[in-house]
Amino acid sequence: xxxxxxxxxxxxxxxxxxxxxxxxxxxxxxxxxxxxxxxxxxxxxxxxxxxxxxxxxxxxxxxxxxxxxxxxxxxxxxxxxxxxxxxxxxxxxxxxxxxxxxxxxxxxxxxxxxxxxxxxxxxxxxxxxxxxxxxxxxxxxxxxxxxxxxxxxxxxxxxxxxxxxxxxxxxxxxxxxxxxxxxxxxxxxxxxxxxxxxxxxxxxxxxxxxxxxxxxxxxxxxxxxxxxxxxxxxxxxxxxxxxxxxxxxxxxxxxxxxxxxxxxxxxxxxxxxxxxxxxxxxxxxxxxxxxxxxxxxxxxxxxxxxxxxxxxxxxxxxxxxxxxxxxxxxxxxxxxxxxxxxxxxxxxxxxxxxxxxxxxxxxxxxxxxxxxxxxxxxxxxxxxxxxxxxxxxxxxxxxxxxxxxxxxxxxxxxxxxxxxxxxxxxxxxxxxxxxxxxxxxxxxxxxxxxxxxxxxxxxxxxxxxxxxxxxxxxxxxxxxxxxxxxxxxx
Amino acid sequence: xxxxxxxxxxxxxxxxxxxxxxxxxxxxxxxxxxxxxxxxxxxxxxxxxxxxxxxxxxxxxxxxxxxxxxxxxxxxxxxxxxxxxxxxxxxxxxxxxxxxxxxxxxxxxxxxxxxxxxxxxxxxxxxxxxxxxxxxxxxxxxxxxxxxxxxxxxxxxxxxxxxxxxxxxxxxxxxxxxxxxxxxxxxxxxxxxxxxxxxxxxxxxxxxxxxxxxxxxxxxxxxxxxxxxxxxxxxxxxxxxxxxxxxxxxxxxxxxxxxxxxxxxxxxxxxxxxxxxxxxxxxxxxxxxxxxxxxxxxxxxxxxxxxxxxxxxxxxxxxxxxxxxxxxxxxxxxxxxxxxxxxxxxxxxxxxxxxxxxxxxxxxxxxxxxxxxxxxxxxxxxxxxxxxxxxxxxxxxxxxxxxxxxxxxxxxxxxxxxxxxxxxxxxxxxxxxxxxxxxxxxxxxxxxxxxxxxxxxxxxxxxxxxxxxxxxxxxxxxxxxxxxxxxxxx
Numbered sequence: 001x002x003x004x005x006x007x008x009x010x011x012x013x014x015x016x017x018x019x020x021x022x023x024x025x026x027x028x029x030x031x032x033x034x035x036x037x038x039x040x041x042x043x044x045x046x047x048x049x050x051x052x053x054x055x056x057x058x059x060x061x062x063x064x065x066x067x068x069x070x071x072x073x074x075x076x077x078x079x080x081x082x083x084x085x086x087x088x089x090x091x092x093x094x095x096x097x098x099x100x101x102x103x104x105x106x107x108x109x110x111x112x113x114x115x116x117x118x119x120x121x122x123x124x125x126x127x128x129x130x131x132x133x134x135x136x137x138x139x140x141x142x143x144x145x146x147x148x149x150x151x152x153x154x155x156x157x158x159x160x161x162x163x164x165x166x167x168x169x170x171x172x173x174x175x176x177x178x179x180x181x182x183x184x185x186x187x188x189x190x191x192x193x194x195x196x197x198x199x200x201x202x203x204x205x206x207x208x209x210x211x212x213x214x215x216x217x218x219x220x221x222x223x224x225x226x227x228x229x230x231x232x233x234x235x236x237x238x239x240x241x242x243x244x245x246x247x248x249x250x251x252x253x254x255x256x257x258x259x260x261x262x263x264x265x266x267x268x269x270x271x272x273x274x275x276x277x278x279x280x281x282x283x284x285x286x287x288x289x290x291x292x293x294x295x296x297x298x299x300x301x302x303x304x305x306x307x308x309x310x311x312x313x314x315x316x317x318x319x320x321x322x323x324x325x326x327x328x329x330x331x332x333x334x335x336x337x338x339x340x341x342x343x344x345x346x347x348x349x350x351x352x353x354x355x356x357x358x359x360x361x362x363x364x365x366x367x368x369x370x371x372x373x374x375x376x377x378x379x380x381x382x383x384x385x386x387x388x389x390x391x392x393x394x395x396x397x398x399x400x401x402x403x404x405x406x407x408x409x410x411x412x413x414x415x416x417x418x419x420x421x422x423x424x425x426x427x428x429x430x431x432x433x434x435x436x437x438x439x440x441x442x443x444x445x446x447x448x449x450x451x452x453x454x455x456x457x458x459x460x461x462x463x464x465x466x467x468x469x470x471x472x473x474x475x476x477x478x479x480x481x482x483x484x485x486x487x488x489x490x
Numbered sequence: 491x492x493x494x495x496x497x498x499x500x501x502x503x504x505x506x507x508x509x510x511x512x513x514x515x516x517x518x519x520x521x522x523x524x525x526x527x528x529x530x531x532x533x534x535x536x537x538x539x540x541x542x543x544x545x546x547x548x549x550x551x552x553x554x555x556x557x558x559x560x561x562x563x564x565x566x567x568x569x570x571x572x573x574x575x576x577x578x579x580x581x582x583x584x585x586x587x588x589x590x591x592x593x594x595x596x597x598x599x600x601x602x603x604x605x606x607x608x609x610x611x612x613x614x615x616x617x618x619x620x621x622x623x624x625x626x627x628x629x630x631x632x633x634x635x636x637x638x639x640x641x642x643x644x645x646x647x648x649x650x651x652x653x654x655x656x657x658x659x660x661x662x663x664x665x666x667x668x669x670x671x672x673x674x675x676x677x678x679x680x681x682x683x684x685x686x687x688x689x690x691x692x693x694x695x696x697x698x699x700x701x702x703x704x705x706x707x708x709x710x711x712x713x714x715x716x717x718x719x720x721x722x723x724x725x726x727x728x729x730x731x732x733x734x735x736x737x738x739x740x741x742x743x744x745x746x747x748x749x750x751x752x753x754x755x756x757x758x759x760x761x762x763x764x765x766x767x768x769x770x771x772x773x774x775x776x777x778x779x780x781x782x783x784x785x786x787x788x789x790x791x792x793x794x795x796x797x798x799x800x801x802x803x804x805x806x807x808x809x810x811x812x813x814x815x816x817x818x819x820x821x822x823x824x825x826x827x828x829x830x831x832x833x834x835x836x837x838x839x840x841x842x843x844x845x846x847x848x849x850x851x852x853x854x855x856x857x858x859x860x861x862x863x864x865x866x867x868x869x870x871x872x873x874x875x876x877x878x879x880x881x882x883x884x885x886x887x888x889x890x891x892x893x894x895x896x897x898x899x900x901x902x903x904x905x906x907x908x909x910x911x912x913x914x915x916x917x918x919x920x921x922x923x924x925x926x927x928x929x930x931x932x933x934x935x936x937x938x939x940x941x942x943x944x945x946x947x948x949x950x951x952x953x954x955x956x957x958x959x960x961x962x963x964x965x966x967x968x969x970x971x972x973x974x975x976x977x978x979x980x
Contacts, residue, residue: 021912062801104810320564
């Protein structure tokens with residue numbers, strides 16, 4: 001694989017200077033177009049130490065307008081980073097649409113090194129590479145241009161390069177603790193790299209192998225690739241928006257099977273609430289002590305009682321350990337990112353509970369029904385969401401997903417009530433009436449959502465909500481179950 | 491001070507129910523107005539454990555629309571929080587304009603408890619209270635409504651309350667490790683609280699002392715206060731925008747004293763750059779190892795060479811340890827906060843270096859000259875900025891501030907050059923020419939900025955920039971000095 005990068009290609013100063021001027025102009029013109037475009041560019045540098053990764057980053061920053069470039073390089077995760085799924089920090093640092101993100105020691109660095117030092121076996125290595133694939137796939141699907149450069153040097157050249165750095169007071173810091181240790185494992189490193197590249201090389205996130213021997217040759221190679229890829233990506237046709245197919249009315253849906261007549265009398269409710277909340281408080285405290293965090297999300301019909309249910313859950317918990325994130329219209333920073341970005345950014349610290357009042361499922365509910373998302377966008381969202389939740393679960397989080405169901409008649413009754421009770425009026429908007437008119441379309445969307453995203457590990461709990469007492473108790477008890485299930489594991 | 495809160499005031503259920511309905515309506519109407527207003531509301535709850543702080547938060551969340559409420563409660567700082575000045579986490583959590591922020595165990599909690607347990611002496615206690623004052627002052631000046639509630643219970647009642655909590659399985663978690671320990675120090679606690687309240691009670695951030703004995707009485711007290719204060723704040727007249735006074739041309743400015751003829755020949759430059767960078771790399775590495783972080787900011791005339799200078803600084807440093815933040819137009823999230831918020835959010839982790847390409851000084855430069863900020867806004871900004879930088883220094887950070895100066899003729903020459911060299915053309919905009927026309931106004935603003943914000947601990951370094959070589963070397967050497975100075979301290 002790396003033979004092509006060991007041919008000793010060289011570029012003379014004259015050649016470089018002759019090429020640099022026009023190339024730089026082209027890149028600047030492309031960057032200006034990029035600023036207006038609706039996608040970000042991610043450029044990832046990996047490879048042999050000393051083969052010119054950070055020099056390439058410097059060259060790009062020098063040639064282009066640095067105001068639209070974000071550079072990130074990673075060390076061992078900080079405590080706050082370690083308390084979240086491993087991709088959290090990469091999500092945080094993603095460039096906005098119109099920006100260029102340059103990544104050093106990014107999401108390939110640790111999987112490869114852990115394999116080189118045999119801290120992970122092949123199965124674990126592949127699992128992590130699959131996460132990288134899914135991450136890049138999801139960004140590319142959203143429009144991102146992803147370029148991955150493997151900067152190469154053969155073993156002898158690397159030794160020479162490291163020695164030269166060490167002898168130079170200006171460069172000696174480049175040789176880090178561990179670089180020589182890595183060098184002695186050169187063959188293992190190359191073997192792991194080859195495996196990683198082969199497994200993660202796709203047309204939407206291609207690897208480019210660069211001969212790192214000559215700095216002029218290497219610089220031109222990287223920048224020409226960037227130019228070509230960017231020009232091509234900018235010229236790609238806009239995805240067409242199809243008129244959404246009229247959803248077929250479903251005769252039977254998962255919601256139709258719910259027994260909405262279930263009720264809980266006031267007296268039973270008060271006793272049950274007391275007991276269930278006490279239990280939840282104990283479980284949440286144990287989870288906090290063990291550093292287990294949890295995510296609960298609430299979806300449901302307008303007026304189904306999400307807000308009230310959430311308050312019943314939190315009222316008995318220590319306010320320092322939970323937060324509610326109401327999901328409304330995205331801010332402009334959020335709009336400039338992948339739709340999952342705004343949910344990643346809030347993920348809770350170890351031992352904390354986060355409640356999303358509406359969630360990422362908006363993508364397959366309101367965005368689908370109102371055609372804010374294109375068909376292929378909401379259709380691929382199921383897999384994206386499943387992958388996201390897998391990462392939460394793999395990190396050891398508790399995950400609970402509630403759909404609050406009420407009948408269409410009950411919703412009507414509550415709308416009327418809201419309209420007549422002064423202090424409830426604010427809860428009712430024009431939009432609620434509009435959504436109500438699309439009940440069937442929403443019901444079909446909910447049905448498919450449950451079908452595609454409810455699994456043994458991340459089940460949907462459908463709540464019979466016509467009786468608020470019944471609903472609230474079922475929610476708190478379900479949360480207790482999810483906690484208990486998790487706490488029984490190490 | 492607390493006698494008034496020990497009179498045993500009570501509200502019957504009937505009185506409460508009669509008052510609740512209309513009060514709730516008023517609050518909802520006010521919240522709706524608030525959403526359109528250009529200020530946030532901060533409500534801070536402090537006081538005796540068991541006196542109803544979190545119950546008050548719950549009541550507000552229940553009565554109002556929770557989508558516009560942010561609740562935050564604090565524990566011991568996390569590692570990432572501890573790596574920044576202590577107010578960093580409060581800045582991160584500030585509500586946006588139009589929102590209501592509810593704070594539990596906020597910025598009074600630790601100063602008071604540290605004093606109670608004699609972990610800090612009176613001087614340190616007062617110093618921290620002064621920080622609280624400055625924080626609230628700055629937010630209030632920016633328009634924020636700040637309410638502070640001290641929830642009170644006498645010693646006997648607190649004992650009864652804690653015992654009652656412990657006996658109740660639903661409430662027992664409320665009695666935390668340390669609550670009984672605190673109770674035994676009740677008198678010291680009250681003494682410290684009294685001192686804190688007296689020292690931080692101002693018309694723009696008033697304390698309200700609430701008798702926490704009866705939950706209905708306490709709830710109505712808090713919510714009525716919130717209603718009255720909010721109504722008053724919404725009705726306050728808009729600040730008038732005066733036509734900015736024409737700045738008097740200054741005969742002598744600090745910039746006028748710089749010797750712009752200083753030069754460094756190419757050969758000397760190459761040697762000096764090599765040496766200075768090597769030294770900086772060594773110092774930065776030592777700082778990283780010791781967890782000392784640093785902030786460098788660059789201001790200067792258009793085309794003065796900020797970007798080039800920054801690249802010369804960073805090119806020799808480990809990319810994992812620095813970041814450049816280009817300061818452009820604020821995002822809508824940033825616009826919804828105090829102007830310093832966007833700078834607080836980026837503050838570096840321990841051992842990291844952050845470079846601001848333009849900075850918070852925009853407030854007293856472009857915002858002043860272009861009249862984006864009102865006169866009283868930019869005039870008070872000097873004190874706000876000095877306080878902000880004091881916090882960085884007090885946290886042990888390295889701080890370097892550069893003004894890159896060039897003569898008006900040199901700027902003209904560079905503009906022309908940019909216009910004629912294809913790959914530099916992007917650097918020149920219409921705005922640059924417009925700014926140039928206001929040279930005198932900017933020079934007066936720079937003069938006053940240096941006068942008011944340059945101190946022994948946080949000096950401005952004025953860079954003679956007509957010769958780029960000379961400027962770059964002076965910048966790197968100054969950075970080295972600032973590092974050396976800091977590293978000589980423990």
